[in-house]
Amino acid sequence: MEPLIESLNYILQNIINALQRGSFYAVISIGYSMVYGVLMLFNFAHGDIFMVGTYIGFGIATVFLAVLTGLVPPPVIFLATVVVTMFLASWIGVFVEVAGYRPLRQAPRASAAITGLMIGIIFETTILIMLGAKRLSFPPLMETVNYHIGGIYITNVKAMIIIISLLLMLALHAFIQKTKWGMAMRAMSYDFLAVPLMGVSINIIAPLTFAVGAGLASVAGILYGQAYPILDPYMGVLLGWKAFVAAILGGRGSIKGAALAGYLLGFIEIFVATVFPSTLRDFIAYSIILVILTFRPRGFFGMEHSTKLRL
Amino acid sequence: MKKIAVLTMMAFCMAMMFSSLAFSARKTIIKIGINAPLTGDIPKVGEGTKYAAQMWLEDIEKAGGLEVGGKKYEVELVIEDNESKAESAVKANTKMITQDDVLAIVGPQSSKQAVPAGEVANKYKTVMISPWSTNPNTTLDRPYVFRGCFLDPFQGPVVANFITDEFGFTKAAVLYDVASDYPKGLAEVFKQAWEEKHGPGSVVAYESFTTKDTDFSSQLTKIVKSGAQVLFTPQYYNEVPLIVSQAKNLGWTGPIVGSDSWGSAETIELCGEACYGLFFSSHYAAAGAKGATKEFIDRYEATYGYIPDDVAALTWDALRLAQQAIQDAGELTGRIEKDREAVRKALAQIKDFDGITGQMTFTEEGDPIKCAVIVRINHQGEYEFYGSSCP
Numbered sequence: 117m118e119p120l121i122e123s124l125n126y127i128l129q130n131i132i133n134a135l136q137r138g139s140f141y142a143v144i145s146i147g148y149s150m151v152y153g154v155l156m157l158f159n160f161a162h163g164d165i166f167m168v169g170t171y172i173g174f175g176i177a178t179v180f181l182a183v184l185t186g187l188v189p190p191p192v193i194f195l196a197t198v199v200v201t202m203f204l205a206s207w208i209g210v211f212v213e214v215a216g217y218r219p220l221r222q223a224p225r226a227s228a229a230i231t232g233l234m235i236g237i238i239f240e241t242t243i244l245i246m247l248g249a250k251r252l253s254f255p256p257l258m259e260t261v262n263y264h265i266g267g268i269y270i271t272n273v274k275a276m277i278i279i280i281s282l283l284l285m286l287a288l289h290a291f292i293q294k295t296k297w298g299m300a301m302r303a304m305s306y307d308f309l310a311v312p313l314m315g316v317s318i319n320i321i322a323p324l325t326f327a328v329g330a331g332l333a334s335v336a337g338i339l340y341g342q343a344y345p346i347l348d349p350y351m352g353v354l355l356g357w358k359a360f361v362a363a364i365l366g367g368r369g370s371i372k373g374a375a376l377a378g379y380l381l382g383f384i385e386i387f388v389a390t391v392f393p394s395t396l397r398d399f400i401a402y403s404i405i406l407v408i409l410t411f412r413p414r415g416f417f418g419m420e421h422s423t424k425l426r427l
Numbered sequence: 428m429k430k431i432a433v434l435t436m437m438a439f440c441m442a443m444m445f446s447s448l449a450f451s452a453r454k455t456i457i458k459i460g461i462n463a464p465l466t467g468d469i470p471k472v473g474e475g476t477k478y479a480a481q482m483w484l485e486d487i488e489k490a491g492g493l494e495v496g497g498k499k500y501e502v503e504l505v506i507e508d509n510e511s512k513a514e515s516a517v518k519a520n521t522k523m524i525t526q527d528d529v530l531a532i533v534g535p536q537s538s539k540q541a542v543p544a545g546e547v548a549n550k551y552k553t554v555m556i557s558p559w560s561t562n563p564n565t566t567l568d569r570p571y572v573f574r575g576c577f578l579d580p581f582q583g584p585v586v587a588n589f590i591t592d593e594f595g596f597t598k599a600a601v602l603y604d605v606a607s608d609y610p611k612g613l614a615e616v617f618k619q620a621w622e623e624k625h626g627p628g629s630v631v632a633y634e635s636f637t638t639k640d641t642d643f644s645s646q647l648t649k650i651v652k653s654g655a656q657v658l659f660t661p662q663y664y665n666e667v668p669l670i671v672s673q674a675k676n677l678g679w680t681g682p683i684v685g686s687d688s689w690g691s692a693e694t695i696e697l698c699g700e701a702c703y704g705l706f707f708s709s710h711y712a713a714a715g716a717k718g719a720t721k722e723f724i725d726r727y728e729a730t731y732g733y734i735p736d737d738v739a740a741l742t743w744d745a746l747r748l749a750q751q752a753i754q755d756a757g758e759l760t761g762r763i764e765k766d767r768e769a770v771r772k773a774l775a776q777i778k779d780f781d782g783i784t785g786q787m788t789f790t791e792e793g794d795p796i797k798c799a800v801i802v803r804i805n806h807q808g809e810y811e812f813y814g815s816s817c818p
Contacts, residue, residue, distance in 0.1 A: 122652075126648070126652055129648050130644075130648055133645055133648060134645075136642075136682070137642050137645070166535075202800075250693070251664070251665050251693065252698060253668070253696065253697045253699075260672075264678065269676060269678040274678075275501055314486055319577070330707075343642075344641040345668070345669075346665055346669060347671075348665065352639075386645040387645070388647070389634075389646060390645050393634075394636060394646050394649075395605050397636075398637065
């Protein structure tokens with residue numbers, strides 16, 4: 117009986133680990149999918165938008181902690197940080213669309229596809245020039261409390277990351293399904309040629325999509341700063357690429373698919389390292405994904421028409 | 428015409444040779460070369476080198492010179508700037524050996540300069556001691572080149588010994604970056620040393636990740652489950668805080684031990700209280716030092732206004748090693764080639780030299796067998812001398 121409970125605990129512990137890791141992949145990969153839905157292009161700057169969002173969150177959190185500590189309870193500081201960061205980071209998204217993608221909208225697809233890469237590098241070097249190569253430590257917005265429940269360890273930060281990520285995705289779902297803006301975005305992803313003729317301007321919907329994606333990524337950045345509190349200008353590169361893999365795996369343009377694939381990626385990474393030697397983790401994890409894509413080339417929820425129409 | 432010119436040249440050369448021989452025979456000055464990065468990327472390293480050397484010279488002057496074979500010699504330092512560049516370090520060594528007739532050279536500090544400069548010193552058969560270079564190639568197959576610090580992999584057995592003696596543990600876990608040379612090499616050496624001590628399989632978890640990873644939860648969950656009593660992680664300041672806090676959040680309660688890569692001041696800046704009470708191995712620790720080490724630190728601080736770093740301490744030891752070797756050489760003939768050879772021989776034979784960074788005995792390669800300093804991060808967040816551990 118004892119060993120059974122022990123291994124059950126071990127599995128449960130790793131499920132929690134995977135949920136935390138997967139939450140980041142899910143929230144960030146949604147940003148790729150949303151932009152793809154509207155513009156049929158991947159925004160390769162998204163990983164670096166996440167990075168800039170994290171730095172903005174870092175700045176706001178530092179200021180708020182200095183000014184507001186003692187005046188209001190910590191959860192209020194946390195909430196205020198999230199709201200202000202989201203607002204500011206959305207403008208980063210708008211900037212990327214207006215400065216990078218809009219001028220190239222009529223350009224060959226390959227040119228438009230690589231603008232994101234260049235913007236990403238520009239963001240990285242800008243942060244590098246402004247703040248230097250020194251790593252920064254994200255201040256904790258709440259005191260970490262470690263709960264030990266029947267052999268499983270979970271901190272309040274971990275629980276918060278998992279819950280807030282889920283809430284964010286539910287809120288996004290409601291936004292897309294229930295609001296006029298959401299409807300316009302959905303319509304655009306059905307047919308980006310006909311919808312502008314109906315009076316819905318692509319010049320409003322596209323920046324809006326970028327803004328929502330960037331806002332989500334910046335909240336992911338704040339949560340990331342709580343879980344892995346070391347910031348460097350290249351932190352978005354690897355995470356961005358992995359989230360991009362999740363977006364493809366979920367099916368291009370599918371938000372639900374991106375979220376599910378994000379969690380799946382988290383689970384694959386964590387459980388591969390649990391079962392096999394950790395040296396082989398990425399090798400095995402990404403081989404699995406390659407096999408999945410071989411059998412489901414359009415991912416889980418990929419739409420038929422998107423492969424015919426564009427990139 | 429041509430013949431006369433050649434003959435004149437030859438005669439001139441002969442005269443030069445004799446005159447220099449005649450001159451050096453009368454010489455009562457010992458020259459020691461210092462090859463340091465006074466300008467360039469790491470001027471602070473150069474400054475520490477220079478200050479330590481000046482302190483050493485002060486001591487010699489106070490004693491009225493260096494006594495070798497019953498005769499007092501005046502000592503002169505030849506300090507050359509290598510601009511933290513490999514070419515300049517080579518040039519500086521060549522100049523000091525061929526023009527200044529130095530008896531021995533201390534420096535360069537970084538492996539980048541010490542490896543090529545060592546080539547020159549070895550070629551001209553002049554003793555060179557690099558205080559700070561940890562690259563094995565600096566001394567490899569070069570009988571005239573020595574160093575004052577231990578090599579990176581050397582810390583593996585030292586840390587294994589420390590954990591065994593201090594805590595009496597028998598089961599260890601290792602977490603390291605498989606994509607980076609330093610941690611990977613150190614992890615392998617540690618595993619080998621630990622299993623030699625405690626039997627095969629005593630490293631109960633040997634987990635890795637790749638550079639840029641930030642989530643170590645699956646590895647750490649495995650480590651916690653493995654029943655390991657101690658975690659060894661030879662990582663850098665950007666990973667140590669993440670590893671430490673994630674390990675604690677996953678229920679790890681044992682000690683976490685690292686290597687000299689933890690020694691950067693940024694480790695504690697980024698890690699904060701989570702790292703208090705942890706240990707790592709290093710060359711030297713200023714806080715809590717005792718005896719001669721403390722004397723050196725206090726004197727340095729009083730003279731130059733700040734606490735010396737490991738470069739200054741290692742340079743001090745390197746100079747005192749050179750001094751000991753010169754004194755052990757017995758007597759100086761004044762013929763520089765012969766004297767250099769005698770110094771090399773004496774240096775290679777030094778046993779149990781009592782340095783401020785530990786006791787040293789040289790191997791045949793010219794690398795010291797010395798004890799490492801075990802540093803404890805105390806509750807003020809300072810790196811405190813805890814003890815020394817020997818291989």
